[in-house]
Amino acid sequence: MEVTARAPGKIILAGEHAVVHGYTAVASSIDLYTVFSIRLRSEDDDTVKLTLNDIGLDFSWSVRRIKEVLSHLGSPFSSTPTSCSLETIKSLATLVDEQSFPETKIGLASGVYAFLWLYTSILGFKPATVTVSSELPVGAGLGSSAAYCVSLSAALLALSDSVKLDVSQKGWSTFNETEAELVNKWAFEGEKIIHGRPSGVDNSVSTFGNVIKFKSGVMTRVNSNMPLRMLITNTKVGRDTKALVANVSARKSRHPDAMCSVLNAIEAISDEWSTIIQSHAVDDLYLSANEEKLGELMEMNQGLLLSMGVSHASIENVLQTSMKYKLASKLTGAGGGGCVLTLLPTHISGEVIDKLVEELGSFGFQSFTAGIGGKGVQISFDHSS
Ligand SMILES: Nc1ncnc2c1ncn2[C@@H]1O[C@H](COP(=O)(O)OP(=O)(O)O)[C@@H](O)[C@H]1O
Ligand SMILES: C[C@@](O)(CCOP(=O)(O)O)CC(=O)O
Ligand SMILES: [Mg+2]
The missing domain is CATH 3.30.230.10 (Ribosomal Protein S5; domain 2)
Structure with a gap:
């Protein structure tokens, strides 16, 4: 067997x-x-x-x-x-x-x-x-x-x-x-x-x-009531979670007070994320307002991750490219390369997504969507x- x-x-x-x-x-x-x-x-x-x-x-x-x-x-x-x-x-x-x-x-x-x-x-x-x-x-x-x-x-x-x-x-x-x-x-x-x-x-x-x-x-468990769509872009820049986690810990012991504020801010972002995705959209307007809020939270989370030293030139490249299409992104996982998430709001057209994917591809990045x-x-x- x-x-x-x-x-x-x-x-x-x-x-x-x-x-x-x-x-x-x-x-x-x-x-x-x-x-x-x-x-x-x-x-x-x-x-x-x-x-x-x-x-x-x-x-x-x-x-x-x-x-x-x-x-x-x-x-x-x-x-x-x-x-x-x-x-x-x-x-x-x-x-x-x-x-x-x-x-x-x-x-x-x-x-x-x-x-x-x-x-x-x-x-x-x-x-x-x-x-x-x-x-x-x-x-x-x-x-x-x-x-x-x-x-x-x-x-x-x-x-x-x-x-x-x-x-x-x-x-x-x-x-x-x-x-x-x-x-x-x-x-x-x-x-x-x-x-x-x-x-x-x-x-x-x-x-x-x-x-x-x-x-x-x-x-x-979080009961998500939002139709979440993310573009996942693999920068193909190799990195190692163990080393990145150790670097963040070292930064935390060098700057305990500053890092404590950064970590508290991230916690507030996570809490708001879970509140938003659990709420029931009463109409399209409400949904797109919530999508906008999630996009902002992603930008804020990314900024804090940058301050923790885990972003990377390739990640910044994805952020800037998606920003041209007015889309918010953040790294996911340990950072230092690896994958970036871009929120795809419900109103965005397939054409825009195709253009973005093509532009990201021109840097050697690979973008795809996955069921969440x-x-x-x-x-x-x-x-x-
Ligand atoms: N399919 C696989 N085959 C062999 N090793 C794997 C596989 N998937 C994960 N690993 C192990 O996990 C490590 C990658 O883990 P990590 O650095 O945490 O990245 P992530 O979890 O984001 O993919 C690899 O170095 C390897 O030891
Ligand atoms: C950086 C961290 O928060 C997530 C790491 O995820 P990944 O191994 O990069 O997929 C580490 C952890 O939570 O254990
Ligand atoms: Mg891992």
């Missing part, structure tokens, strides 16, 4: 970075998915094979070798989500280094550590064939790391004794609330390995879907293999 789990990416509408320091963010799932498939092999077939399709890397460890390096931790280590210690990360790095990880892709190694940690923690030392593919750009602010950890945790838990699912179900099915909570907690432990200090907003929105408000580890606010993680079972 093969188990497949898919988890969506996300856009942060307001409050990225601030959320790491305990201030509110508002985020929504998008209908672009990361998909993990796991097929257990027979016990005498002593290998764990991992294929990372998006980054073109393959790994194959013997279960005996994994046991040798990690057996001091037990198997499976714990039925409750546990953090990976620095010492264990070193052991995981040994397992990855033995497979000659290409130097040019070394920034991607933490995803493989997260895989090994979640795999051995949840399933123990079992041989299997594992593949992952994603519709999300990796490392571009759309939460690929969270979708990776959520879909992996979901597929592993589906094969473990910790959750009891109906494996005869056909097509995609969802987890109940308690199971989803467990998936989310394990995914957070994986995100810690990739991000260093994640807030938990990305894995929560990927697990539970829809639009959420998130503050100090607590998620609240769909389901969270889902699972399916294939009995044919």
